[in-house]
Amino acid sequence: MIGARLPRKEDARLVRGLGRFADDTDRPGQLWMRVIRSTVAHGRVRSIDAPAAIAVFTAKDVPDLRIPVRLKVQGVDLSDFLQPVLATEVRYVGEPVAVVLADDPYAAEDAAEQVSVDIEELEPVVTATKAHAAADFSLGYGDVATAFETAAEIVELDFTIGRHSAVPLEPRGLLAVPDPVTGAVEIFGMTKVPVYNKAVLARMLEIDETLIHGRAMDAGGGFGVRGEFYPEDFLVPWLARKLRRPVKWIEDRAEHLVATNHSRQQRHRICAAFDETGRILGLRDDVMHDNGAYCRTHGIIVPELTLAMLPGPYRVPAYAGHITVALTNKTPCGTYRSPGRFEGTSAREQLLDVAADRLGIDRVELRRRNLLTAAELPHARAMSTLGTDVVLDTADYPGLLAKAVAEADRLGYRSEVDSARAGGRLAGLGVAMFLEKSGLGPQDTADVLVSGTGAVHVHTGGTSLGQGIETAMAQIAADELGVDPEIVHVVNGDTDLQPYGGGSWASRSTVVSGGAVQAAAAAVRERAIEIAARILAVTPDKLECGGGVIRVADSPGAEVSLAEVVRACQPTGDQLRPGEPAGLSARRRFEVEHMTYPYGVHIAVVEVDPGTAGVRVLRYLVAYEVGRAVNPTMVEGQLVGGVAQGVGGALLEEFTYDEAGQPQSVTFMDYRLPTAAEVPHVDVLVTEDAPAPGNPLGVRGAGEGGLSAAGGALAGAVRDALGLDDSVEVLPMTADRVRLLMERDK
Amino acid sequence: MTDMQLISLTVNGDEHTLAVESRRTLVDVLRHDLGYTGTHVGCEHGICGACTVLLDGQPVRACLIFGVQADGCEVRTVEGLADGDELSDLQQAFSRCHALQCGFCTPGFLMLAEAYLAEKDGRPADEAEVREVVAANLCRCTGYQGIVEAVCSVAADRAKASG
Numbered sequence: 001m002i003g004a005r006l007p008r009k010e011d012a013r014l015v016r017g018l019g020r021f022a023d024d025t026d027r028p029g030q031l032w033m034r035v036i037r038s039t040v041a042h043g044r045v046r047s048i049d050a051p052a053a054i055a056v057f058t059a060k061d062v063p064d065l066r067i068p069v070r071l072k073v074q075g076v077d078l079s080d081f082l083q084p085v086l087a088t089e090v091r092y093v094g095e096p097v098a099v100v101l102a103d104d105p106y107a108a109e110d111a112a113e114q115v116s117v118d119i120e121e122l123e124p125v126v127t128a129t130k131a132h133a134a135a136d137f138s139l140g141y142g143d144v145a146t147a148f149e150t151a152a153e154i155v156e157l158d159f160t161i162g163r164h165s166a167v168p169l170e171p172r173g174l175l176a177v178p179d180p181v182t183g184a185v186e187i188f189g190m191t192k193v194p195v196y197n198k199a200v201l202a203r204m205l206e207i208d209e210t211l212i213h214g215r216a217m218d219a220g221g222g223f224g225v226r227g228e229f230y231p232e233d234f235l236v237p238w239l240a241r242k243l244r245r246p247v248k249w250i251e252d253r254a255e256h257l258v259a260t261n262h263s264r265q266q267r268h269r270i271c272a273a274f275d276e277t278g279r280i281l282g283l284r285d286d287v288m289h290d291n292g293a294y295c296r297t298h299g300i301i302v303p304e305l306t307l308a309m310l311p312g313p314y315r316v317p318a319y320a321g322h323i324t325v326a327l328t329n330k331t332p333c334g335t336y337r338s339p340g341r342f343e344g345t346s347a348r349e350q351l352l353d354v355a356a357d358r359l360g361i362d363r364v365e366l367r368r369r370n371l372l373t374a375a376e377l378p379h380a381r382a383m384s385t386l387g388t389d390v391v392l393d394t395a396d397y398p399g400l401l402a403k404a405v406a407e408a409d410r411l412g413y414r415s416e417v418d419s420a421r422a423g424g425r426l427a428g429l430g431v432a433m434f435l436e437k438s439g440l441g442p443q444d445t446a447d448v449l450v451s452g453t454g455a456v457h458v459h460t461g462g463t464s465l466g467q468g469i470e471t472a473m474a475q476i477a478a479d480e481l482g483v484d485p486e487i488v489h490v491v492n493g494d495t496d497l498q499p500y501g502g503g504s505w506a507s508r509s510t511v512v513s514g515g516a517v518q519a520a521a522a523a524v525r526e527r528a529i530e531i532a533a534r535i536l537a538v539t540p541d542k543l544e545c546g547g548g549v550i551r552v553a554d555s556p557g558a559e560v561s562l563a564e565v566v567r568a569c570q571p572t573g574d575q576l577r578p579g580e581p582a583g584l585s586a587r588r589r590f591e592v593e594h595m596t597y598p599y600g601v602h603i604a605v606v607e608v609d610p611g612t613a614g615v616r617v618l619r620y621l622v623a624y625e626v627g628r629a630v631n632p633t634m635v636e637g638q639l640v641g642g643v644a645q646g647v648g649g650a651l652l653e654e655f656t657y658d659e660a661g662q663p664q665s666v667t668f669m670d671y672r673l674p675t676a677a678e679v680p681h682v683d684v685l686v687t688e689d690a691p692a693p694g695n696p697l698g699v700r701g702a703g704e705g706g707l708s709a710a711g712g713a714l715a716g717a718v719r720d721a722l723g724l725d726d727s728v729e730v731l732p733m734t735a736d737r738v739r740l741l742m743e744r745d746k
Numbered sequence: 747m748t749d750m751q752l753i754s755l756t757v758n759g760d761e762h763t764l765a766v767e768s769r770r771t772l773v774d775v776l777r778h779d780l781g782y783t784g785t786h787v788g789c790e791h792g793i794c795g796a797c798t799v800l801l802d803g804q805p806v807r808a809c810l811i812f813g814v815q816a817d818g819c820e821v822r823t824v825e826g827l828a829d830g831d832e833l834s835d836l837q838q839a840f841s842r843c844h845a846l847q848c849g850f851c852t853p854g855f856l857m858l859a860e861a862y863l864a865e866k867d868g869r870p871a872d873e874a875e876v877r878e879v880v881a882a883n884l885c886r887c888t889g890y891q892g893i894v895e896a897v898c899s900v901a902a903d904r905a906k907a908s909g
């Protein structure tokens with residue numbers, strides 16, 4: 001089953017419109033919440049007034065609480081910069097200052113409009129500078145000063161990455177249903193890290209965490225932003241418990257674009273020292289990170305990942321990374337798919353392109369010379385990130401680069417550029433290599449149980465954000481138990497069924513939740529064999545599992561079904577011995593020591609329209625080492641989907657603000673997601689040459705690699721198309737910016 | 747609540763008569779008044795296409811029209827595509843071609859494609875044209891590749907079937 005291109009279990013309901021998304025559930029008597037948000041970037045709330053008939057809650061009505069950081073980084077204390085659940089001093093347009101409630105969403109919007117909020121405006125900060133630092137830290141190792149002193153060539157550039165966000169197609173939403181008798185509250189729509197969020201909410205509500213039940217739901221995409229703890233995640237259940245009525249809130253797109261985490265915005269001053277053969281001696285990067293108004297749940301993890309992952313798959317003997325996390329009066333930031341890596345990879349790969357030209361070495365050759373070889377791995381870097389040491393595991397970076405280049409040649413990428421150029425068109429090719437990280441521990445838990453019909457039930461700690469984890473987990477359990485995946489039912493993200501789940505983020509679930517599912521399924525198999533041995537009166541070593549039965553090897557007909565085994569070990573069954581727990585089930589935990597590091601290559605061919613300065617992506621190849629693919633179709637799907645977001649980030653998407661801090665990207669007309677017209681067909685080459693050593697499945701996560709090097713590859717291709725000496729300087733490469741590049745080089 | 751209108755509409759063959767506010771969008775009528783939650787709301791400003799339904803056979807953004815405008819009309823939603831347990835050719839193709847991940851955009855794409863294929867009336871597919879049609883809706887997960895492939899494959903099959 002592992003490795004099979006099985007159709008997804010999720011599809012049957014989703015293509016029928018029978019998925020259960022946040023807004024699909026209602027409860028009788030529910031109230032609808034509407035958030036009243038600041039319309040100014042910085043100011044002090046003087047007063048909030050409403051007609052008497054309107055139920056409005058402001059900061060003075062709710063507990064004075066701030067949302068804690070989920071991921072602590074390098075011991076930095078961020079407690080001064082946390083977001084309150086409702087503000088009295090506003091710090092960005094879109095910040096919640098009050099909420100209203102009504103029986104229906106239209107009435108709630110009407111009510112919100114009758115509330116007048118008086119805010120005394122203060123001077124906004126819209127540009128990140130050292131003066132507004134929330135944190136400031138360095139990562140690195142080696143003697144960088146000497147590296148630069150002895151260099152034959154030093155290449156330095158300035159590279160800026162715009163403000164992007166994940167923009168999942170389903171906006172956020174929550175429904176909280178209180179139980180007035182026990183004080184418990186059931187929450188629909190808290191998908192991503194429900195167990196963690198349950199604990200945060202319990203602390204904020206000052207109740208026991210078992211009183212909170214997060215229900216498993218479908219989610220319309222996550223990519224980092226959805227499912228983190230936001231002000232609404234406190235307000236909705238708090239109001240439900242206070243008012244003793246179900247409370248529902250569904251975010252609209254206008255809110256989403258100013259309220260949900262943004263990401264990416266960074267400026268890099270990156271610099272590398274080379275010897276005369278083009279070998280990297282040292283690398284330096286000084287980064288300014290615009291984090292928006294507060295430190296949200298991710299704290300400063302994106303800055304940390306930016307620095308920790310910046311050297312990528314290359315041999316970098318000395319490295320000094322420094323980052324300033326500045327607060328500005330813009331929407332606060334969190335992670336977005338490939339956090340820190342999209343940014344760092346874009347800057348580093350552009351640096352390598354410029355360096356290759358300066359050194360007179362082919363771009364691919366320069367990379368090849370500097371890649372760590374298989375013999376140099378595992379490779380420990382004297383840094384840590386996400387609380388774990390950076391130890392790159394087994395890999396064949398030069399091998400994959402060679403394969404990718406050969407594949408692009410075979411598919412005619414280079415000849416397409418040549419013939420376009422021969423026809424007088426501005427075509428170019430870009431190559432970028434990346435290192436990803438996945439499988440973040442430290443642990444996850446899974447339960448596997450078999451019910452009376454022989455059906456297998458898996459309750460995992462991973463959550464379903466659309467990535468197909470239900471199918472992947474079913475494949476892993478089916479493989480271990482020797483049953484048809486059809487009869488494996490997976491529930492992800494129900495906090496009662498799986499109270500120890502780590503959630504789905506950082507490309508961890510297939511690796512870590514998958515490891516837990518495998519271990520739990522193996523324990524169930526073992527127990528089933530033990531019971532079957534009693535029924536069949538043989539020793540367990542004579543038995544094998546497969547096709548939903550346990551049979552005596554080489555003895556046709558001597559078998560029992562899993563269903564019979566389950567019945568035999570019920571409290572009323574005839575095989576249960578005194579003191580033994582009833583039923584056929586197991587809970588197992590799986591721990592990992594380090595993350596696993598997948599890697600890949602992106603190759604892109606673009607054409608620049610000399611008239612409009614618009615960039616069109618003609619060809620795109622992703623080569624990716626996944627260790628082992630549980631379902632290759634889903635791995636490819638993740639990569640292709642990632643490329644689309646990468647095309648968006650490299651060419652189209654950006655949140656901009658005016659000098660007063662007013663957001664200028666507030667609809668899908670201004671924040672431009674790529675459509676099928678902008679996203680090319682993507683060629684994919686998935687390799688399984690380097691199984692991950694840190695987990696028994698040998699898998700590496702596949703959630704982010706489609707995006708990581710897209711900025712780098714597309715920047716390289718545009719640079720090549722325009723024949724630039726220097727870097728493209730800024731992402732996204734919108735037509736306005738490309739025009740400036742064309743003029744700059746005239 | 748003053749401005750209520752009585753409307754009748756047929757959804758997937760079932761007739762409904764109900765009172766709605768004039769300003770209530772068709773997608774809210776379908777989802778919240780009638781329970782057809784398969785049609786999704788992604789933007790409420792006509793760009794994403796997640797709310798696409800067929801109104802008298804034409805694909806429309808159900809977030810951009812009012813329920814009262816659909817009075818007397820025939821509406822088809824994603825719930826009407828399958829024949830009982832039997833998925834339509836297009837639904838099967840979406841699953842086969844990995845044309846969905848989170849599935850939130852899927853109902854909109856299915857209805858858009860359904861209308862396109864009906865309009866093609868069994869003529870063979872042309873990938874560039876399919877891509878242009880698919881570009882009407884947004885998907886954040888799939889990179890569109892599987893969607894384009896699914897629509898092309900059904901167009902080819904239907905062309906073959908109609909000889």
Ligand code: FES
Nearest residue numbers: 789790792795809
């Ligand atoms: S919800 Fe109607 S087009 Fe987006």
Ligand code: FES
Nearest residue numbers: 847851885886887
């Ligand atoms: S599958 Fe998620 S938006 Fe299309």
